[in-house]
Amino acid sequence: MSDQASNQTRWGSDVVAETIRALGYRYIALVPGSSFRGLHDSLVNHLGNADPAMIVCLHEEHAVAIADGFSRVANEPMAVALHANVGLMHAVMTIFNAWCDRRPILIIGATGPIDAHARRPWIDWIHTAKDQGALVRAYVKWDDQPVSAEAAVESVLRANQILRTAPMGPAYVCLETEMQEARLDRPVRVPDVARFRPPAPPAAAPETVAETLAMLRAAKSPVLLFGRVSRDGEDWNRRVRLAETLGATVLTTLHNASCFPTEHAMHPLAPIGERPTPAESDLLRRADLIVSFDWHDLAGLLRARLGEAQTQMPAEARIIHCSLDSYLANGWSMDHQALPAADLPVLADPDRFTAQLLRALDEEAHWQKPAPLVPDTNHWARNAPLAADPNAVFDAEQAAFTLAAFAREHEVTFARLSFGWPRSASRFRTPLDFLGKDGGGAVGTGPGHSIGAAIALRESGRLTVGVIGDGDYLMGVNALWSASHVKVPLMIVVMNNRSYFNDEVHQERVALQRGRPVENKGIGQRLDDPAADIIGLARAQGFAGGEPAGSVAALLERLNEGARIVAVGGRYIIDARIAAGYGTN
Missing domain, CATH: 3.40.50.970 (Thiamin diphosphate (ThDP)-binding fold, Pyr/PP domains)
Structure with missing residues (x-):
């Protein structure tokens, strides 16, 4: 005192x-x-x-x-x-x-x-x-x-x-x-x-663990869904060991922070995004047991991928759903998502449940592993680009591949990733590679989230990078002053398509449904005339920054310059001038 x-x-x-x-x-x-x-x-x-x-x-x-x-x-x-x-x-x-x-x-x-x-x-x-x-x-x-x-x-x-x-x-x-x-x-x-002090997170009942093991033992095509789980390295390792011991296929999502190495053999599809893919639908149709470790929208996932008309009738596979989230449902907010069907509900912390399953598996004399649902030759990481295409249009997709390649050469924590980030650029190898989306769908939080993560990582040696859209950035830009005030090292990359582009997509859908002019979708959406000075706004808050980057080469140059500044305790802003569109990956 x-x-x-x-x-x-x-x-x-x-x-x-x-x-x-x-x-x-x-x-x-x-x-x-x-x-x-x-x-x-x-x-x-x-x-x-x-x-x-x-x-x-x-x-x-x-x-x-x-x-x-x-x-x-x-x-x-x-x-x-x-x-x-x-x-x-x-x-x-x-x-x-x-x-x-x-x-x-x-x-x-x-x-x-x-x-x-x-x-x-x-x-x-x-x-x-x-x-x-x-x-x-x-x-x-x-x-x-x-x-x-x-x-x-x-x-x-x-x-x-x-x-x-x-x-x-x-x-x-x-x-x-x-x-x-x-x-x-x-x-x-x-x-x-x-x-x-708070109590330890609850574990599953012994009979629940035994019933889970019996269902896993009988399964020919089990799938593990890892959702809201901890950032702890030991918990990460236990998830990997559980999947390897069971021989089970793993799926993760870009909604949540990295929780499993996405290039691992047991993770054959890129992390799940907003829109279903045929590969996801095919895999889930062939699963005969789905084990959810606090997947944030299990019913919605299965309905969207399996094409069922009614949410509560989504899958023929047996389902185990481990979550404590029902304790927070209060009726005011619908953030608890649709009600998932579960043959075995498990009211336990997902990381404790993982540890319990591993201890029980250690006592098994032999575990018959199933055949993989996706052949190794079809693993997503084998076919995904490792770098951007310098001859392609510089859009959100190419900017993301540039950032992903940069992250493989540096110890990067992506505090946030913007709309349009391609799943196939999501090569996460540690619990701190990616910290998850904005859970409430708010706008203007990206700068603050990035600053908070950078404060927590200040002594870690990791490079904190917030990749955020221009709308999110402009709503929250004066948060950057706090980063400068507390002298926290940080890099912000603004995916700048000069639009609230996600809403352009919505307006296009409405126009098509109503037979109205699609070319009007940008009215009331575009952030130009005048274009916002992305770099100037950050400089006013104490950040350094170079010229806007309008190509893969320019973005890589800015990233390397920013890394040098952040390495000595500075803060750096990048205006990535991307074309409108989210790409296909």
Whole structure:
């Protein structure tokens, strides 16, 4: 603690700050506000702006997005402070996004005095709500509004315990202003926080493990679907060993972070994207057992690939579905997706379930491996390009192959990948190669996610690269100031087709359905006249950048230049001027 912390006088917010520190939070992202001025003072003058250290942001959305990106790497939450009702309203989109991502975040809010007599005219009235947590209650795991220092200690302890308990998600604690600013006339202690730690993720029942093994033993064509699983290297290795021991085919998805080596022999198809492919449909039709390890949309996957009219009648194969996600379904949001059919539901953490299956398999004298569903000669990686075609149109596909080739020569973490990233450019070999999509479908989160990941990877030696669309970038560009402020090394590549192109695709579909002019699809979508200065906007936030890249050669030149700058602690922006279109891979 700072010198001031030795002073015997303590305030309500001092106790809250001490509790956050005791729980091990290293950072707190915030936009300052008067409603938590007491806590702000405690963080600075009581704790010395360390553990947690402040990450100052220019918008509350960015604060939450940075915390989301951090947790994707660090396997621990970041704290966020939001000012009153207005700061919370600024942040609701990214809170919902973190909820859909199942990311743990400790969100500290604040409200004006509950006692109306204590409110300053005008400002305290408009920054006070009777039930501020109602703004986010449908998409946080828990919320509270303590009105004493003792209650605040318990509230922060409980929030931390809940948000770190699988399935994880954000929690919100709203601090009343007078409680923060009250001088304490009594001892209020922070207890041993180890006695309030979250429980271990639940394992499957022994009889469930035995039934799973019996179904796997009887299967001739088993398929393992790995979805929302951990970034831990040991868990990664166990997934590989499970697939190799069983001889089972593996599928993964670009919705989630890399969780299995995509070039492995047991991963014969490129990671699943938005649109079904004939190869995916054929493989799933021939499977006689599908084991889902928290696949985020199992029913939707099978319906889309198997062409069934009704979601709940999707597959002849027997299905085992391991997930804890049903604990979070609340009826307000449909992020729980369609209801999947399952012959054996497994209410357990998918990584613990994997470990249990491996232990049981170790006791098997012999395991008869099935014939592969896809011959090795047809493995996707054998036929996918290893580099871009310099003679092809420079579009999202060719830019992606350029980035993928660059990543094979550097230790790159792709914090985000933009729309149009081809599946066949997805050669992921470690748990940190790719950190997953934006789970809530929000726009403007790519810069924040990339910054949070870069903070978590600061001492790792890895090069953090956020590949984001121009629309996503322009909505979140001022988040880059925070990266410069905390001097975190980072590279951002903007796939710049000068359009909200995903919506052009939608407008084209509607026009075709209605027999209307397809050529009008770009009206109200294009980001030109004037074209946004992608590089200039980043330079204004402290980033370096060269000329826009309009070819494979130019992009590779910018990537190498950026790598040199980031290697010495800098930040670099690339404007990849790609043609409209998403390609076919």
